[in-house]
Amino acid sequence: MSRETLAAALLPSPVPVRFLAEDGTRVDEHGAYTEPPSERLVEAYRLMVLGRRFDIQATALTKQGRLAVYPSSAGQEACQVASALALTEADWLFPTYRDSVALVARGLEPGEILTLLRGDAHCGYDPAETRVAPQCTPLATQTLHAAGLAHAMQRRGEEAVAFALIGDGATSEGDFHEALNFAAVFKAPVVFFVQNNGFAISVPFEKQSAAPALAYKGVGYGVRSEQVDGNDAVAVLSVLDDAVAHARAGRGPVLVEAHTYRIDAHTNADDATRYRDPAEVEKWRAADPVRRLETYLTTENLLSGEDIERFRAEAETFAAGVRDTLNADVEPDPLSLFEHVYAVPTRQLAAQRALVAAELEAVEG
Amino acid sequence: MTEISMAQALNAALRDAVKDDDRVLIFGEDVGPLGGVFRVTDGITADFGEERCFDTPLAESGIVGFAVGMAMGGFRPVVEMQFDAFAYPAFEQITSHVAKLRNRTRGALSLPMVIRIPYAGGIGGVEHHCDSSEAYYTHTPGLRVVTPGTPQDAYDLLRDSIDSPDPVIFLEPKCRYWSKETVSFTRDGAAMDRAVVRREGKDVTLIAYGPMVATAMETAEAAKAEGWDVEVVDLRSLSPFDDETVTASVRRTGRAVVVHEAAGFGGYGAEVVARVTEQCFHQLHAPVLRVTGLDIPYPPPKLERHQLPDVDRILDTVARLQWNDEPAVAGA
Secondary structure, eight states: OOHHHHHHHHOOOSSOBEEEOTTSOEEEEOTTOOOOOHHHHHHHHHHHHHHHHHHHHHHHHHHTTSSSOOOOOTTOHHHHHHHHHTOOTTSEEEOBTTOHHHHHHHTOOHHHHTHHHHTSOSOOSOHHHHTBOOOBOSSSHHHHHHHHHHHHHHHTTOOOOEEEEEETGGGGSHHHHHHHHHHHHTTOOEEEEEEEOSEETTEEHHHHOOSSOGGGGGGGGTOEEEEEETTOHHHHHHHHHHHHHHHHTTSOOEEEEEEOOOOSOSSTTOOGGGTSOHHHHHHHHTTOHHHHHHHHHHHTTSSOHHHHHHHHHHHHHHHHHHHHHHHSOOOOOGGGGGTTSOSSOOHHHHHHHHHHHHHHHHHHO | OOEEEHHHHHHHHHHHHHHHOTTEEEEETTOSTTOOTTSTTTTHHHHHOTTTEEEOOSOHHHHHHHHHHHHHTTOEEEEEOSSGGGGGGGHHIIIIIITTHHHHTTTSSOOOOEEEEEEOOOSOOOTTSOOOOHHHHHTSTTOEEEOOSSHHHHHHHHHHHHHOSSOEEEEEEGGGTTOEEEOOOOOOSOSTTOOEEEEOOSSEEEEEOTTHHHHHHHHHHHHGGGTOOEEEEEOOEEETTOHHHHHHHHHHHSOEEEEEEEESTTOHHHHHHHHHHHHHGGGOSSOOEEEEEOSSSOOOGGGHHHHSOOHHHHHHHHHTTTTTTSOOOTTO
């Protein structure tokens, strides 16, 4: 392949890939991408309903003081759910702090997902068993881990993929660029999925990047790139399925940018009215991914009113379970502070452990 | 047996580790066909193939972050940072991830990896090539930080570091790369985590590590002329710190001087002084003193002789230990 042909093959679609208009009607803006099977779309819808309810529940729990903080992904359900659905159990997911709904969709226990934000432990689930890395708070650092792990799996002959989630702000970080470059050079089976939700805390996209779209950033590294309407679940699932298949087939990494929007503030500690116009939020509410998919599936007779009621009821039960789990007080063991700092404990830590143990005994005694 | 240099000892350790364990991989900038700018990885790619020792893009954060993923995937990466100050772009990966992953995941994921950093001065290097960055790493819980002072320790410590289930910052004193001794490749496994008494003496303990071990040994020889019998402790492991060996020595001698190349203010020596003072106060005949680099950015080559602690500066400091007022009592 000539350099020109290669560059052209890496370029994203000039407009975001889209199957559904905002009103849920089918549009033909998807190029060669094919619509995922209907049962996959219904499953995506079910998980999006569940995810939205989880998000609302978690936000409520911050107001009750049960969670220290919660970064909502309301409005990004299509991206969140498709991230989980595109992967098999053998694949590794590298989420950020905002990707709790992706973990719900992956089937992790809500109580284990929320231990980080509740303040019990940095990571409540077992990453080795679930193949979900700890939710990453530093920006873009986990993209390199995903590239390295993808390379490791490739060397071992595992046909598994690493899937790294980041936001638009993280694409300004050096690690994002180093990860794209490493992944491309080593032809590592990794998918970088950017959820461009318009803001890095308060900084709008225009001040984050001058690129026509973040998807173009892959081309310079030799990484196949794509952009997709992030509020169109059909499109996101189709594009991510394709990206994962590309990586799994050993054809190298893929960068996908989803154009979406963060309906809520950065976290409950943030006042979004200071940096954005409420009219803009309203405009994006009209592009709601859950309603869009619901309208499409209903129109196509793939989803009945009964199904919708059943999914909503399931989501209610799920939310009640989240509430019950989070309302139970769990006091982490102070002596666990000294566990897992080193595989081989140091003498200094043993002495400090004895100090804290003595303090605890004095208080309890 | 022939004498080999520290660089050759490190090369032998890497070769033996690659031979003994399929999971060990060496990578970084220039470590492949070139063999590293200091030739520490010389010939490894040729002998073991690019699968085991390979060049990466020039990006230190990338090298370390990629190694984190490789270690999560079951390998044991040994990466090179080429020069001390070049490691700073990787600092976030080291402090936020390498040091913490085991703790964050409550033991579910471990990172058995070694980050080799040629460090410190004395080679006439230009700026950004001679930093002593040990305090940044020793201040980070979750890391082990080691530095050899001799070719034998270079071999033993690197083998131990590669076998360690914990991540290790392996600081290689550049100015000692060419120092030679006869090296035995039968490991006793005692180097990791343990300081060693490099030379016995009864009047004062010089505590040194890495590039300053040889200088401390020279000082001990020179001190004989003053009538001082100097003991030299080589820390080898900066984190964890071997209190036992150090305090046993200082309790015997009653006097101590800590020597390092890094800037003194907020430096590693302050930690050593504090620990020795806390644990040996009643045996001390004088305050524990430090001889360190100046509190300046590492100077240009023509001025570095003023920066580096030398025999004279150390002897002058030893002389400040109120020597004639109250002789140390052996075994006190």
